Every structure is written in structure tokens, then in C-alpha cells.
Amino acid sequence: MRKALLALAISGVALLGTATPALAHNVLINSDPANGASLAKGPAKVTLTFDQYVQNADVNQIAVTGPDGSQWAEGPVTVENNVISAPLRPLGPAGKYTVGYRILSADGHPVSGEIPFTLTTAGTGTPAKGDAAKAAGAPAQSAPAESSSSGVPIWVWIAGAVVLLAIGLTVALRSGRDPGPDKADQ
Numbered sequence: 001m002r003k004a005l006l007a008l009a010i011s012g013v014a015l016l017g018t019a020t021p022a023l024a025h026n027v028l029i030n031s032d033p034a035n036g037a038s039l040a041k042g043p044a045k046v047t048l049t050f051d052q053y054v055q056n057a058d059v060n061q062i063a064v065t066g067p068d069g070s071q072w073a074e075g076p077v078t079v080e081n082n083v084i085s086a087p088l089r090p091l092g093p094a095g096k097y098t099v100g101y102r103i104l105s106a107d108g109h110p111v112s113g114e115i116p117f118t119l120t121t122a123g124t125g126t127p128a129k130g131d132a133a134k135a136a137g138a139p140a141q142s143a144p145a146e147s148s149s150s151g152v153p154i155w156v157w158i159a160g161a162v163v164l165l166a167i168g169l170t171v172a173l174r175s176g177r178d179p180g181p182d183k184a185d186q
């Protein structure tokens with residue numbers, strides 16, 4: 001009986017281990033332009049591919065900042081399952097460009113990051129007038145702070161698992177055949 005309960009408690013920990021990755025933020029797995037790429041000409045659109053689906057939300061935005069601080073991405077941002085994209089204007093001055101993104105993870109948390117690339121040959125394009133490519137009709141102020149989220153925080157799951165483990169161990173120890181040592185512990 002004690003062994004069975006201990007096994008149950010241990011399997012509870014194992015379950016927590018397998019449950020955790022599913023709760024993780026989205027991770028960028030591919031992009032066009034690629035991270036650190038040197039390009040003679042920019043692509044027609046910026047495409048970001050994540051390991052999980054991206055929620056269609058006002059938070060989503062993609063900015064492409066040029067060497068002089070000008071903006072080159074245009075709205076609207078399009079989300080298709082785990083791929084988010086925004087049209088990219090023909091680029092202008094040669095130099096370092098940075099793709100900045102902010103997306104809503106499958107788990108409800110906003111995730112942001114940057115992908116630098118270099119334009120080796122100056123183009124004839126002109127920068128966009130807006131700040132960044134956003135979700136269609138999204139007001140600029142709608143992006144929530146990184147700390148606020150609708151997802152369940154990971155500590156809730158960990159605390160729950162710890163409580164279950166403690167209960168499992170307590171029951172396992174108390175259900176031992178000899179009640180003497182258990183009483184002595186208390």
C-alpha cells in the first residue's frame with residue numbers, strides 16, 4: 001500500500017514534468033528574413049513561424065526598423081495557425097534592419113523578440129508612415145503589459161503539484177503497517 005501511494009506521488013511529479021512544456025510560451029522556429037541574414041533585396045513580406053499556434057489578437061504586431069530608424073513593415077498582420085506575417089515595403093538604405101515582433105502565445109501570454117538582418121544593396125523604397133504593422137483595426141493602446149495575462153501562471157500548476165505530492169507522501173507514510181514511528185514523528 002505504501003509503495004503504491006509513493007508510486008502515485010512520483011507519477012504525479014512525472015505528470016507535472018510532461019505538462020510543463022505544453023504551458024510554455026510560443027517559440028519562434030523560423031523566419032523570413034532569417035536571423036542574421038544578408039540580403040540584396042528584402043522579401044515581399046515578413047513571415048514568422050512559431051512552434052505553436054498564434055492567437056489572433058490586437059496584441060500582434062510586426063515592425064521592421066531600418067538603419068535610420070524608419071519603419072518598413074505595413075499592416076495588416078495576418079495570422080494563419082502558427083504563422084504570422086506582414087507585408088514589407090521595398091527597402092531603402094543599405095545597412096542593418098531589425099524585425100521586431102509581439103504576438104499572443106497559444107497559452108495567452110504576449111511574446112516579443114527581434115530578428116536582425118542586413119540589406120547589402122540599397123533599394124529604391126520609401127519608409128512606411130505608421131509605427132508598425134498591427135492586427136487589422138487594432139488601436140495602438142490595446143497591447144497589454146508583459147506582466148498581465150489571461151493564462152494560468154505556471155506557479156499555480158507547480159503549487160498544485162507540490163500540494164498533491166505532500167498529500168500523497170503523508171498518506172503513504174501514515175498507511176505504513178507499523179504506526180509507532182509515524183506517531184513518533186508528530
Ligand SMILES: [Cu+2]
Nearest residue numbers: 024025107109
Ligand atoms: Cu506563457
